[in-house]
Structures are given as C-alpha cells and as structure tokens.
Amino acid sequence: MIRKRPAKKAKNGYTYQVYFYYRDIFDKRKYYSKSGFLTKKEAQIHETEMKARLKEKGSLNQEANKTFNEVFKEFMETEGDRFALNTIEKKERTFKKYIRNSFGASKITLFSNYAFLQEIFNGFEDKTMSIVRAIKDIIKNVTSFAIKMGYIDNSPISLVTLKVIEKEKKEMNVVPFEVFLKAYNELEDCYAITIAIGYYTGMRIAEILALKKDDIDFENNLISINNQLIYSGRNINDYQVVSKLKTKKSKDFIPLNDQLKDLLIEYLKTHHSKYICQKNNQFYYVSNLDRILKREYDFTFHNLRHTFASTLYENDVDIKTTQELLRHSNVNTTLNVYTHLKETKKLDTINNVFKAKDVKSMPKMKIN
Structure with missing residues (x-):
C-alpha cells in the first residue's frame, strides 16, 4: 500500500x-x-x-540499513571462531586501522555496487599489496556474511582491481643454509633455538613458542604440537598459550631429526624456562625477532617454513608426505607451494643453462 x-x-x-x-x-x-x-x-x-x-x-530483511562496521561486528561474533586466534587479532587490527574510520560507516547495501568498491581500493594506491589484500579479505568475509543474512544480494568484490603503486620488496623465499647458520651462531640463545626449530621442522612461530620440554620425545624422536602462543598484543603480559591451533590438522606429532635433536639437548642443559624458547623466563616480542632477521640476515621467520617445504621438494618428497609434515589441512595449499617451487626451479634451470654465455659478446640487435 x-x-x-x-x-x-x-x-x-x-x-x-x-x-x-x-x-x-x-x-x-x-x-x-x-x-x-x-x-x-x-x-x-x-x-x-x-x-x-x-x-x-x-x-x-530490513537490516540493510546497517553499516559495514555493524555487520563486521556481527560477522566476527557469529563466524570469527572459525579463524585462528592470531588471524582474528590481525583482522581486528586491519579493521581498526584501515576500515572503521574510513569507509566503515557506509551502508552495507553499497557493497553490492562495483563502482563503490573500486573507488575504495583506488584510495589505497599508497599502501603495500599485503595491506590491500588484508582489507580485501575482510570485505570479502563481511559481504559473504551479509549475503547469507539477506542484507545484500551479491558482492562484486572479486572483480575489483588492486591499484598499488608502491611495490613491496621481494622477500627471500628460501634461506640458504649458510645464512641460517650465520644467524644461528650470532643470535641470542632464545632466538637461535627458535629459528633452528623453524628451519628443521617448518613449524609456525606461534607453535614453536608454545613448546615445552615435555612436548619433545627424545626417545622416539617426536615433537608433539598441541598449543600456540597468541602474541598479537603489544604487552608481553597479554601473551597467552592456547590449545586452539590454526587448523584441526595443525595438532599433530612431527619427526625430530638428528640435527635439531642435538641442538635441543645441548640447549636444554642450561635453559630451564617453562617454555623452551623463552628469554629470561618470559616470552619475547615476536616482532623484535623478525625485525632482527630482516635487518641483519635478509629473511623473515616465515621464510623458514617456505625453506623447509623447498628442502622437501628438492629431495623429491611426495606431496602427501609434505602435506603431513607441514600440516596443511587442504592438499591444495601444498600443491600451490609445490607449483611455486616448480616454476622457480624452471627459471633457475634456464638461468643456469645460459649463464655461461657472455652477454657482452653477443652481436647487437639490428633495428629495422
């Protein structure tokens, strides 16, 4: 009427x-x-x-007048528990820093409009690709939730173009053993044992920092992964160890190889903290370790996990075994890693084949 x-x-x-x-x-x-x-x-x-x-x-549904901020809150309350706690912290930080006070007050109905979404991303040209992708992931999460709730009918977020002028410096994906060894010998003990565990197991740093001596079975050469450290807060006193891991597949036993076993046995002779990698009986700032690694040795801690995967690939370890060792919940994640490594190997092969050729001795190209 x-x-x-x-x-x-x-x-x-x-x-x-x-x-x-x-x-x-x-x-x-x-x-x-x-x-x-x-x-x-x-x-x-x-x-x-x-x-x-x-x-x-x-x-x-007459809730379409809700703002993006309001729907984000609903989404996190309703579906947030499907993410790892460190991922939740990262999403909250990204939301507060780049979304809440910029386009967050916009009506959720606008997010079904391509032009509106593209205009948002046009304003992020000065941001790094990792930041822009993090923002896009949140919008994708929230708009998918909004569709399920009936607030909007569709979302063209997958169609937007990410216009990023500033290019991130390409990180070293694989850490050469000589670089790892140099870092291990020069770093403080708590940092050194942390990167050693990362190098020889491919474990995530949140899992490594939650390891206790009881998690290491030296007799059967196994490491039990049951917990992770939530370290997103700025105050070390807010750090907490929880039993919820990134995925269900993350909780597992992984092999303890001889090299790491020797390092741990020697380390534990003089270090008796509650958690293996603690500094002066308390957790250290994870960001400090990554800052040192990047500044002094040109790699990040996550590169160690990639290095572990690369080592398996170079030694012809099959995908199924690699998936189990990396504890990927989805084999496609492992396949993506192997695909990337395969393409890198192709490029290295071509470069090695032609590196003996002296470019300076090549005749100049004739221009018609």
Missing part, C-alpha cells in the same frame, strides 16, 4: 510511503515500511520490487 506523508523538506510538502504486512517463512506476521519517495510512481516501483523479493525469498 502507498500513502502520502507530510514532509517539510519536500518541495511540494509531502512524500510517499510504502507499507504492508506479510508473513515470513516461519509464518510470523511482519511489517514492512519505507518512506521518502518523491513521487507516487517511485513508491509503486519500490513496492513491486519488494513484493517480488518477498515472493522469491519468503522474507524481507
């Missing part, structure tokens, strides 16, 4: 309102209303659209 409503701001002194009662899919009586139409024709078009949507979906 449509009726006139007084409106002081309207030129003719009134606007039109669409309103009607209906029963949803649960047979509950509900009321729909929307005002502000300048002409009766506009109101009639809207009424037709809403009744068509009601017939198609069986309900009309």
